[in-house]
Amino acid sequence: MGQIHLKQTFNHPADQVWAWLKDYGNIHRIHPMIGHSYIEGEQSCGVGAVRICEMNMGGFQLKERVLDWQENQSYTVDIYETTMPLMKRSLATFGVRAIEAETSEVYIDIEYTTTFGIFGKIMDALFMNPVMTVMMKRMFRKLDEFLSSSRQQSLDAPG
Template sequence: MTTLRAECDIAASAGVVWTLLKDFQQIDAFNPNLSRSFHIGDAPLEGLGAERRCELKDGRNWIEERVIDWRPGESYTVEIYAGTMPIRDVRTTLAVSPNGAVSRAVMQITYTPKFGPIGRLLDLLLVRWKMRGLMDSVLKGLQQKSVESLAAHG
């Protein structure tokens, strides 16, 4: 099992950042790795049990995920239950907390590579690097969108 963590400070209140995070179906608003995201099934739009499908910009890959932990104003954790990624048992947490005059955003991903020993080797050589880049771009997108939202709404 692999666990990766990324953090960034955002020059906006935790409330502003949470407003973007809690709009669960619209993660594509700040995740530059996605071409689109949308609600699926009869699940709630946000909170525990909410589900979405995310289509990646590469045009080939997609994931479907559901919220398994929801802490209003703080964090949520999703599990990927279907998709085309070379990993399984995926849990991702997005969190925000006050950090002095700014907010601290955290993204943590835990997963197991598919394909046994070959998958573990690929994880060491390629997948971790790709996942870290994905996480950094998500947090940078969240940072940019939060600051834009703050400027637009005062």
């Protein structure tokens, strides 16, 4: 089983970070590999919500369902259907913890299984895990950029 565990400190309050993370249907705004994402069905967030993610390259798609939702803290998704090669199934938790009033820690914990037995495990070690790790680090950077630009826009707004 492959695993990725990342965390990063942000100079933004946890509630502002959560506002971006909880926007379940719009993960494509902060995830660099997802070209488009959308909700399937009536439920936009919370346990049972389903989203479809269309990847930027390869025409790959994945379908995720929320298994756990802790408001203002975290959510866990089950990637239960995908056209991505080598990926069989994955659980991913996205969360935020307040450190201080203006500082928070964002974390991503991913556990996944690959297809093709030993070949899949070798490809995971050589390619898949390193690429997914870089992708998640880029997601942190993009999230920080959006939060910083949102903060700057509110500071620049006439008041």
